[in-house]
Amino acid sequence: MTSSIHPTVRLADRTTLVGKWHKRRYQVIGRIGEGSRGSIYLVQGSRGRFALKISKDSSVITREAKILKVMRKVQGVQLGPFLFDVDDAVIHQTSYSFYVMEYIEGIQIKDWYQPGKFNQLATVMKQLLFQLHHIHQAGYIFGDLKLENLLIDRKRKRIRLVDFGGVTKIGRSVREYTSQYDRGYWQMGERRAEPSYDLFAVAMCMLQLDSMFRKNGATNKNLMRLIDQSQTLVPFHSILKKAVSGSYTHATEMKRDLDRLRFPQQRKNRRRIGAHSMAHASHQASDPTYKNELIGITAVFMGQVFLFVGIYYWF
Amino acid sequence: MGKGTIRQILLITDGCSNQGEDPVRVSEQIAQQGISVNVIGVMEDDQTENPTGLAEVNEIAQAGNGVSRIVYAEELSETVQMVTQKAMTQTIQGYVSQELKGIFGKEMREEDLPPDTKEEVQEIVEELGETVDLQVLILIDTSASMQDKMSAVRESLNDMVISLKSRMGSYYFSIYQFPTRRKITKQLLSWTNRGADIAKVFPKLATGGITPTGSALKEAVKIFDQEVIGEEVDYDIIDTSYRSSS
Numbered sequence: 001m002t003s004s005i006h007p008t009v010r011l012a013d014r015t016t017l018v019g020k021w022h023k024r025r026y027q028v029i030g031r032i033g034e035g036s037r038g039s040i041y042l043v044q045g046s047r048g049r050f051a052l053k054i055s056k057d058s059s060v061i062t063r064e065a066k067i068l069k070v071m072r073k074v075q076g077v078q079l080g081p082f083l084f085d086v087d088d089a090v091i092h093q094t095s096y097s098f099y100v101m102e103y104i105e106g107i108q109i110k111d112w113y114q115p116g117k118f119n120q121l122a123t124v125m126k127q128l129l130f131q132l133h134h135i136h137q138a139g140y141i142f143g144d145l146k147l148e149n150l151l152i153d154r155k156r157k158r159i160r161l162v163d164f165g166g167v168t169k170i171g172r173s174v175r176e177y178t179s180q181y182d183r184g185y186w187q188m189g190e191r192r193a194e195p196s197y198d199l200f201a202v203a204m205c206m207l208q209l210d211s212m213f214r215k216n217g218a219t220n221k222n223l224m225r226l227i228d229q230s231q232t233l234v235p236f237h238s239i240l241k242k243a244v245s246g247s248y249t250h251a252t253e254m255k256r257d258l259d260r261l262r263f264p265q266q267r268k269n270r271r272r273i274g275a276h277s278m279a280h281a282s283h284q285a286s287d288p289t290y291k292n293e294l295i296g297i298t299a300v301f302m303g304q305v306f307l308f309v310g311i312y313y314w315f
Numbered sequence: 316m317g318k319g320t321i322r323q324i325l326l327i328t329d330g331c332s333n334q335g336e337d338p339v340r341v342s343e344q345i346a347q348q349g350i351s352v353n354v355i356g357v358m359e360d361d362q363t364e365n366p367t368g369l370a371e372v373n374e375i376a377q378a379g380n381g382v383s384r385i386v387y388a389e390e391l392s393e394t395v396q397m398v399t400q401k402a403m404t405q406t407i408q409g410y411v412s413q414e415l416k417g418i419f420g421k422e423m424r425e426e427d428l429p430p431d432t433k434e435e436v437q438e439i440v441e442e443l444g445e446t447v448d449l450q451v452l453i454l455i456d457t458s459a460s461m462q463d464k465m466s467a468v469r470e471s472l473n474d475m476v477i478s479l480k481s482r483m484g485s486y487y488f489s490i491y492q493f494p495t496r497r498k499i500t501k502q503l504l505s506w507t508n509r510g511a512d513i514a515k516v517f518p519k520l521a522t523g524g525i526t527p528t529g530s531a532l533k534e535a536v537k538i539f540d541q542e543v544i545g546e547e548v549d550y551d552i553i554d555t556s557y558r559s560s561s
Contacts, residue, residue: 021429036397059404062430062437086430097433172445173481175400179392184477192481 007038007055009096017043017052017098019087026052026100037165037176042103050084051103058097060165061086065099067167070138077134080164104160106151113209115232118263121206122236124152126258127159128202133251136170136195143168143193144176145201147208168193180204186223189246196246199254203243206236235263320448322350322539323381323402325395327468328456328528329357330369335499335530338371342379342529345536352379352532353402355394357464358387375528380409388464391471396478399451400444407443411436449479449486450506454535457492458526469517476510489538490516493531500531502538 011017015028026043033040038055055061068083082102088095113121128150135142144166153160166176174191177184183200184191191197207213210230217226227233227240239257248254324345332338342352356372369385376383382401386394415436428436455461455468472490479486487508493500503516 058433059408059437059440062433063441065430066434066437088430097430172483173478176397177393179474184481185392185474190481191477 007036007057007060008034009039009054009056009091011039011041011054011091015091017054017089017091019085019089020095022085022087024085024087024100026050028052035163035165043100045084045100049103050100051081052098052100054089054096054098056096058088061097061099064165067140067164068099068101070140071135071164071167074134074138077131079131079135079161081160081162104151104153104162105155106153106160106162109147109150109152109159109205110209112152115209115211118235118261121209122258122261122263124159125202125206126255128161129199129251129255129258131159131161132195132198132202133255135167136198136251139170140167141170141174141193141195141198142166142201143174143198144178144181145198145205146178146181147205150205170194180208180217183244183246186221186244188223188244194249195251196249199243199248199251200246202254203240206233206240209233235261320450321403321406322450322452323399323406324350324352324379324452324454324532324536325399325402326352326354326375326454326456326528326532327357327391327395327471328354328372328526329359329458329460329464330366330372330526331460332371332526332528334525335527336533338529338532339374339378340529341532342375342381345532346378346380348536348539350379350536350539351381351402351406352376353381353398354379354383355391355398356383356385357391357461357467358385359460360387371528380405388467391464391467392474395471395475399449399475399478403447403449404440404444407440407447411440445482446484448484449482450539451475451479451486451488452535452538453488453490454500454531455490455492456526456528458494465517469513472513473510476513479508480510491531491535491538493535494525494527498534499527500534502535506538506541 011028011031013028013030017026017028018024024045026045029042029044029049031039032042032051037057037060038053041052041054043050043052053061053064065083065086068080071080072083080101081104083099084102085100086097087099088097109124132142142161142164144163149161149163151160151162152158166174168174170193172193174182174193174197177191179185181201181204182191183189183197188200189196207217207227207230210232212232213226213230216229220226223244224241227237227244230237233240239254239261242248242257243254345352352375354372354376356369358366358369372385373383382398382405384394384398453472457465461468476488479488485508487506488504489502489506490504490513491500491502495501504512
């Protein structure tokens, strides 16, 4: 038993890890990230590129790998990164546990989101709620839900949850959280694992996208007022308030309310799109290819008329 | 682990113990009584990673079979929760390895088990961690240099109670400060499970010069011999008079 000073395991690029139990080989390409529980590296395996998580604290690896396995069993819905391998490797005479999972190439929500794009935000949040619903159905909550743990998957064009270290069985105490997203910190409820705990965090994720909230949220703890002040999220205010006050007990309820939202901005956008396409059409009139098309269409039309007249005279 | 209770000490300090007994040795002795010694070192904002004054933080925890972390004041809340949780898991793992030793007839560390078996052990550890009873003695360094960190300490203790409350097992905590004017250490709060009591201990922040960490540990650990009487609570505020002596 080692006292865990810090769980980071530093791996130089091109280090090769060989699994003690399954004998698979992985070569380190570079570091993806580092957390309080371990580090994640991009590695090259025999079947492609993967993300590899390694920690000095083997219980972290065992726990997360187990959760990813449970998430894999949820039918038909892909929730976590796909888990490929769990093993131990000896590096500099010390044995470390690691697991290997699908490498998700994605963008952080913060870099992807533009304030005012309500439709996009709603779509992504509905995808998130759908995934959370299935995690809840499996008897767990995600726990440590925060912007950093959400990625927009470029390949699959949808939101993906990463870092399943906070996943907790419903009914237990939440083991890992981040203050700003934790309802206990905001004095809005207990730190017990129930679906509404996740839904509170969903609301906090949305609020964290508002610059006013980010500025005032660090010092002020009056959530309701902070929501009112979040100017870029006005259409979501009532949903956010319901989510932080624990009115939603199921992810589906929050999703349904998002489904019902109609955004005023949307109509304006559409009008703008309409005007835009018209301008595009007038451009096309002077385009030579457009003229050719016109001639072609006229020819076909005339041909049809002649044919019709011909048939008429035949009888 | 008598009657399924896990006992731990949580020491919050900025390091640099400079008087009295060697804290590492005291910590080792405490661990022999089945009490883990966990330490959180608080850094100054301008300090970079692992300053020398905090080196003893890791040593004390290592000797005390405990967990240590060195963080900035603003990270305290999350750290207190993480350290308490980790220390508890670690203690349970210790007992589980003992059991495994009994089964296999030789020293069997968790690391030596194949992944699938590890998973099963983990499940048992987690289940126990949720249901076992917990006693935490919190020992707060109130020496001069800790002065501006007190509000963060208070916040983190409030936060710890929120987490403890959410567990299935019962819990008790008590709070000690060190140093005080006349004594090495002083009990501020006897065993309690009421989070509201914390506020009564922190009406004013007080601080003094020396840091007799080892002696304070030795003194405070005696509270584990006391019976836990749930309701009867007596609290004392942090000694404000001590400031003058620094």
